[in-house]
Amino acid sequence: MATDRRVRVVVADDHPFFRDGVTRGLAGSGRIDVVAEAGDGLEAVEAIRREQPDVALVDYQMPGLDGIAVLHAVVRDRLPTRVVLLSAITDSAVVFDAIEEGAAGYLGKDAGRGEIVDAVVRAAKGQTVIPVELGVTLAGEIRARSQPRGPTLSPRESEVLHAFARGLTIPQTAAELFIGASTVKTHAQRLYEKLGVGDRAAAVAEGMRRGLVE
Known part of the structure; x- marks a missing residue:
């Protein structure tokens, strides 16, 4: 500039x-x-x-x-x-x-x-x-974060993961978090990438395995 x-x-x-x-x-x-x-x-x-x-x-x-x-x-x-x-x-x-x-x-x-x-x-x-x-x-x-460990989720990614673990869909998650469905999709995609999965069910399963969600 x-x-x-x-x-x-x-x-x-x-x-x-x-x-x-x-x-x-x-x-x-x-x-x-x-x-x-x-x-x-x-x-x-x-x-x-x-x-x-x-x-x-x-x-x-x-x-x-x-x-x-x-x-x-x-x-x-x-x-x-x-x-x-x-x-x-x-x-x-x-x-x-x-x-x-x-x-x-x-x-x-x-x-x-x-x-x-x-x-x-x-x-x-x-x-x-x-x-x-x-x-x-x-x-x-x-x-x-310099210490070796599993993926670190942002606060919003963690909220999305916990919502998915409760069985909420993307529109339902958006309504609960007061954000747009497109924003939830963005966070979900990054969540999938961090966990190495391709969908909600797999994300919940992997999140439970890693202790990220009960």
């Missing part, structure tokens, strides 16, 4: 009040142009494809498609946009998974305006952005 122009950003969050506050904070910095806003994951993907901004600031938990599913779409379509996730969830395993999936950064929703502005600008320059307080716990997660 050229250093003499403002960073172009898409902001995606399903809470209008929070989204408006973030947009105002970014626009007021004098360094960033918010070129589009989105209220759910599907709108976010459409806006990113249309505007191809430098950075997309995306809520981790949204209806339709969650932040990880939006990230998958951006990576799959080879879009030039770098995705920074915002979330109230700051568990080190979740942060690790997000960065491993290709996120340019991860911020807690309690981040201040200056911190968010700085993160967006740094992400646009190609840097990976993780707050110091998250970096400490992330280092422990990296050390833990």
Whole structure:
């Protein structure tokens, strides 16, 4: 990104009040142009494809498609946009998974305006952005995962696996988790890949064998 122009950003969050506050904070910095806003994951993907901004600031938990599913779409379509996730969830395993999936950064929703502005600008320059307080716990997660063990499921993949173990279908799982069926399918496919299986029944059986589900 050229250093003499403002960073172009898409902001995606399903809470209008929070989204408006973030947009105002970014626009007021004098360094960033918010070129589009989105209220759910599907709108976010459409806006990113249309505007191809430098950075997309995306809520981790949204209806339709969650932040990880939006990230998958951006990576799959080879879009030039770098995705920074915002979330109230700051568990080190979740942060690790997000960065491993290709996120340019991860911020807690309690981040201040200056911190968010700085993160967006740094992400646009190609840097990976993780707050110091998250970096400490992330280092422990990296050390833990360096030890040989079975596949590590993301929190959402684990929820999907447990839903399947209770006999829920993909539409039923989507309804229970308040996400879109397409998002469940995305998590299910990654679950199958990690477990080396091809369907729900096999995933449950393998998950039980590995102690991932009772």
